[in-house]
Amino acid sequence: MPKTPRLTSQGMSHQDVLAKMRELRADDANWREGRTWSLVYNAGEDIRRLLAEAYTEFMSENGLSPLAFPSLRTFESEVLAIAAELFQGETAAGTMTSGGTESILMAVKTARDFARAEKGITAPEMVLPASVHPAFQKAAHYFDVKPINVPLAADFRADVAAMRAAVGPNTVLVVGSAPAYPHGVVDPITELAAMAQEKGVLFHVDACLGGFLLPFARKLGHDVPPFDFAVPGVTSMSADLHKYGYAAKGASLVLYRSAELRRYQFFTYADWCGGIYASPSMAGTRPGGAIAAAWAILKYLGEEGYLKLAGTVLDTARTLREGIAAVPGLKLLGEPKLSVFAFSSDTLDIYALGDAMEARGWKLDRQMGPPALHLMVTPAHAKVAEPFLADLRECAASLASGAPAPEGSAAMYGMLGAMPDRREAADFIRQFMDAIYE
Numbered sequence: 001m002p003k004t005p006r007l008t009s010q011g012m013s014h015q016d017v018l019a020k021m022r023e024l025r026a027d028d029a030n031w032r033e034g035r036t037w038s039l040v041y042n043a044g045e046d047i048r049r050l051l052a053e054a055y056t057e058f059m060s061e062n063g064l065s066p067l068a069f070p071s072l073r074t075f076e077s078e079v080l081a082i083a084a085e086l087f088q089g090e091t092a093a094g095t096m097t098s099g100g101t102e103s104i105l106m107a108v109k110t111a112r113d114f115a116r117a118e119k120g121i122t123a124p125e126m127v128l129p130a131s132v133h134p135a136f137q138k139a140a141h142y143f144d145v146k147p148i149n150v151p152l153a154a155d156f157r158a159d160v161a162a163m164r165a166a167v168g169p170n171t172v173l174v175v176g177s178a179p180a181y182p183h184g185v186v187d188p189i190t191e192l193a194a195m196a197q198e199k200g201v202l203f204h205v206d207a208c209l210g211g212f213l214l215p216f217a218r219k220l221g222h223d224v225p226p227f228d229f230a231v232p233g234v235t236s237m238s239a240d241l242h243k244y245g246y247a248a249k250g251a252s253l254v255l256y257r258s259a260e261l262r263r264y265q266f267f268t269y270a271d272w273c274g275g276i277y278a279s280p281s282m283a284g285t286r287p288g289g290a291i292a293a294a295w296a297i298l299k300y301l302g303e304e305g306y307l308k309l310a311g312t313v314l315d316t317a318r319t320l321r322e323g324i325a326a327v328p329g330l331k332l333l334g335e336p337k338l339s340v341f342a343f344s345s346d347t348l349d350i351y352a353l354g355d356a357m358e359a360r361g362w363k364l365d366r367q368m369g370p371p372a373l374h375l376m377v378t379p380a381h382a383k384v385a386e387p388f389l390a391d392l393r394e395c396a397a398s399l400a401s402g403a404p405a406p407e408g409s410a411a412m413y414g415m416l417g418a419m420p421d422r423r424e425a426a427d428f429i430r431q432f433m434d435a436i437y438e
């Protein structure tokens, strides 16, 4: 047994507990100063404070029972109605979930159960562009739906012809992203949805990332391709409130074109000795705080607030993209126009560049297909765009001159990326997780 702290016989004081927690956070990713380019969607201290109050106000309430807490039911149905209107889904119906992954799990389960009931499909498959979020692989794994993974087109968007060729008699779902996380580009949703409709198959748009950004980007005059229920053939969508909705963590939603389709998501059990059990999504107990905080932020910001934040994010992302593209040796992947993107290099070791930036306090995600560094831009990054670019120019020039990069994770990413057997790479990561969670 590893030596772990036991439950002490005596408790600590309120103050000591909090002091200890603050001490333990010393090495956490520094998102407050905009140094972290993933994981935290920071829109400022006023928003964080509102979320904290709204969340704690409802943190004991349980969204499992809509009858016990009409307040939560109102919050949830209003959040869903707002989303349905943003996504032009007049008849759309859905549920809130704990996050993008749960929304995606639910969309896949719904498609599987719909196809089983309506078409008698017992060996379901779904057709996925290579850039879709791993939550779809997780759904495939959990629900025994075979993933058919389709390589991307040269512009890093889904390849419509290749997707069409992958649809077969057992296909229950086709998926596109708006946008996909790795390269930040929106898949050709209109074409994919038309193809799925022609084949009589459900089509899901994963707008986990873009759901609460794209409608506002469009209003601001940005070039946003069709991605929502206005597109014929789109049958479900996922959108994360806890990303560009700026809600507290634990809030996402899934919407279907109709309530009839949503019914395949619900779970009910009428034979329990504990009474009738009904649950809308994966979770049993559903934290009231997350639902309440999501409602609070939509009310607090309103359309005006979201437009302002979207403008800041899109302007900052453009500044960063132009700055990066101007650094000798660096290039953007595809043509990202929104708030996330990746850059790579034909001449520099991009992972070494990641280590050099990390030594200067910048935390960037490493990508593998192809090797690249990734940025997810939030309002908090507006004030650090210039210092970031200055550091990037210096680090890239230093690497180009042959100076060694500081020691970091470059060797590990290089090794993992180069393993020809991907199962071997997956096993390596599993061992790594064992060690981390020991």
Ligand SMILES: *Cc1c(COP(=O)(O)O)cnc(C)c1O
Pocket: 098, 099, 100, 101, 102, 104, 133, 135, 177, 179, 180, 181, 206, 207, 208, 209, 240, 252
């Ligand atoms: C973040 C994300 C998800 C998964 O969301 P979680 O909240 O992390 O579970 C799914 N799809 C896309 C495109 C995402 O960016």
